[in-house]
Amino acid sequence: MDATHAHGGGVSLDALVLFVAVVAVACYLGGVAGSRRRGRDWPMPRTVCWCAGIAAGAAAAAGPLAAAAHDSFTAHMWAHLLGGMVAPLLMVLGAPVTLALRTLDVTPARRLSRLLRSAPARLLAHPITAAVLSAGGLWLIYLTPVFDAMRTQPLVHVLVHAHLVAAGYLFLAAVIGFDPRPHPPGRVLTAIVIVATMASHGILAKFLYANPPAGLEILDVRAGAQLMYYAGAWVEAITIVIFCAQWYRAAGVTSRASRPAGTRLERA
Amino acid sequence: MSAASLPGRRSAQNLWSGVLFGVGLIAFIDEAVFHQLLHWHHFYDLSTPAMGLVSDGVFHAVSWFATIAGLFLLADLRRRDALNWQRWAGGVLLGAGVFQLYDGTVQHKVFGIHQIRYVEDVFVYDLVWNLVAVAMILAGAVLVYLTRSAAPVRVESSAR
Numbered sequence: 001m002d003a004t005h006a007h008g009g010g011v012s013l014d015a016l017v018l019f020v021a022v023v024a025v026a027c028y029l030g031g032v033a034g035s036r037r038r039g040r041d042w043p044m045p046r047t048v049c050w051c052a053g054i055a056a057g058a059a060a061a062a063g064p065l066a067a068a069a070h071d072s073f074t075a076h077m078w079a080h081l082l083g084g085m086v087a088p089l090l091m092v093l094g095a096p097v098t099l100a101l102r103t104l105d106v107t108p109a110r111r112l113s114r115l116l117r118s119a120p121a122r123l124l125a126h127p128i129t130a131a132v133l134s135a136g137g138l139w140l141i142y143l144t145p146v147f148d149a150m151r152t153q154p155l156v157h158v159l160v161h162a163h164l165v166a167a168g169y170l171f172l173a174a175v176i177g178f179d180p181r182p183h184p185p186g187r188v189l190t191a192i193v194i195v196a197t198m199a200s201h202g203i204l205a206k207f208l209y210a211n212p213p214a215g216l217e218i219l220d221v222r223a224g225a226q227l228m229y230y231a232g233a234w235v236e237a238i239t240i241v242i243f244c245a246q247w248y249r250a251a252g253v254t255s256r257a258s259r260p261a262g263t264r265l266e267r268a
Numbered sequence: 269m270s271a272a273s274l275p276g277r278r279s280a281q282n283l284w285s286g287v288l289f290g291v292g293l294i295a296f297i298d299e300a301v302f303h304q305l306l307h308w309h310h311f312y313d314l315s316t317p318a319m320g321l322v323s324d325g326v327f328h329a330v331s332w333f334a335t336i337a338g339l340f341l342l343a344d345l346r347r348r349d350a351l352n353w354q355r356w357a358g359g360v361l362l363g364a365g366v367f368q369l370y371d372g373t374v375q376h377k378v379f380g381i382h383q384i385r386y387v388e389d390v391f392v393y394d395l396v397w398n399l400v401a402v403a404m405i406l407a408g409a410v411l412v413y414l415t416r417s418a419a420p421v422r423v424e425s426s427a428r
Contacts, residue, residue: 191337195329203325209312210321226311233332240333244340251344 013154017062024054028096034103042099050094057087061161070151073216077224083161084138085235088168097179117182127185127193130174134167135200142204147213171197176242187247194243198236205229278350279417285341286359290408292335294364295327298371308385320379327375331367358411365404372397 028050032042059065060083068075097116101109115121123129141147141160150156173179175190209225212218302309345351372394376383384393 191333195326195333198329198332199322199325201325202328203321206312206321206324222311229311229328233328236329237332237336240336244336248340248344252347255348 013158014062014066017058017158021054021058025051028094028099031096031099031103035099038103040102046094046099049090050096053087053090053092053094056082056090057161057165060084060087060165061158066154066157066161069157070154073213073220073224074227076151077227079161080164080228081231081235084134084164084168085232087165088172089235089238091165091169092172092176092178095178101180122183125170125174125181127171127174127190130167130171131193131197134164134171135197137163137167138201139204142208142213148215172239176239176246190243194236194240198233201232201236202229205232277417278345278348279352279355279415281341281345281350282352282355282415283359283362283412285338285345286356286361287338287363288334288341288359289338289356290360290363290365291367292331292338293360294367294371295331296335298368302384310382310386312382317379320375323375323379327367327371334363352415354411355415358408358415361404361408362412363408365401365406365408368401368404369398372401 028047032047035042060079065075065079065082069079097112100112104112116125124133141150146156146160150160174185175194205225205228208228209222212221298309303311342351342356345356372384376394376397383390384397
């Protein structure tokens with residue numbers, strides 16, 4: 001707590017983060033209510049995922065965990081896992097674009113869908129671009145003075161976490177997106193990108209273990225680096241399960257469609 | 269898939285599902301038993317060169333992906349009623365053996381990521397480790413050879 005007060009502006013930044021989070025949840029709930037009004041129910045688990053995702057992202061950027069992250073690398077890593085991995089995963093599971101397209105009026109919905117199909121959006125949402133922004137951005141944070149700055153200046157901490165949440169969301173939307181994708185990427189390419197990103201995360205964790213940032217307790221850094229390596233792997237494993245399940249389901253649909261009814265091999 | 273109704277159908281998928289799961293399984297055993305339970309392996313040796321870090325990171329990621337993808341391929345085989353447990357087990361042994369041999373030679377010895385155990389005579393450990401790997405590869409290769417679909421299936425289908 002002292003850290004936020006000492007650097008000034010910490011409390012108002014917390015309020016700003018809280019405000020953004022409340023707006024994100026309110027917009028989503030408004031969309032759910034709109035969908036219900038039009039007679040289409042919206043799955044409760046999606047709503048829960050979105051709210052939990054926003055809460056995780058906010059907890060990483062502001063509040064007690066963010067304050068602790070200024071002194072402790074382990075706390076910093078918890079914030080990193082929550083903001084960069086858990087929050088984006090939950091938010092992607094919330095399928096916000098689907099909800100928006102369903103509840104917006106025709107004109108804004110068309111505009112949104114045109115925006116999503118535009119060339120810059122497609123480039124940004126490509127798995128490779130999204131992976132470079134997400135995983136590559138992480139290397140930049142730790143290898144440049146950004147890391148020192150985010151520990152001493154609350155504003156930089158908030159900005160870095162806003163980047164982590166946004167880039168993480170972009171990446172997961174690209175590889176396991178639940179929202180409609182006009183040009184879905186190839187499965188093999190996506191699988192390679194997932195493995196490469198996970199490898200990059202593991203390599204960075206061991207790199208930090210071996211090369212602790214200046215001014216931090218070495219044992220604290222080692223604990224944080226192992227947290228990044230192991231806890232990160234579990235979040236990545238959930239991503240892989242979702243990716244494989246999507247592929248499995250799609251393969252089932254095509255094999256049933258291509259086979260005449262009489263020769264089906266399914267068991268009762 | 270014209271081979272969909274033959275007994276040896278989806279032979280390659282049976283093999284690859286097993287190989288992927290084998291790679292994941294042996295990596296999991298390595299992590300759970302030698303790193304976490306026995307604490308023989310170290311998370312990181314400070315002498316590890318950059319190439320070792322990259323190799324370790326890539327195999328860490330590949331083994332997670334392989335475990336999960338291998339099990340989904342297995343579920344797909346069951347769904348299609350095309351699962352051959354023997355061929356699948358052969359694949360598991362082959363994948364596990366190859367990964368263990370790579371881990372025991374390239375990662376432990378060439379890259380020096382970590383040793384099996386931090387004792388004076390690590391050679392005995394290395395020898396047992398790599399012999400187990402070779403034994404798994406041989407057993408897996410025999411199973412895969414015995415369950416190959418090519419020869420017997422072709423005779424059967426041409427007789428019809």
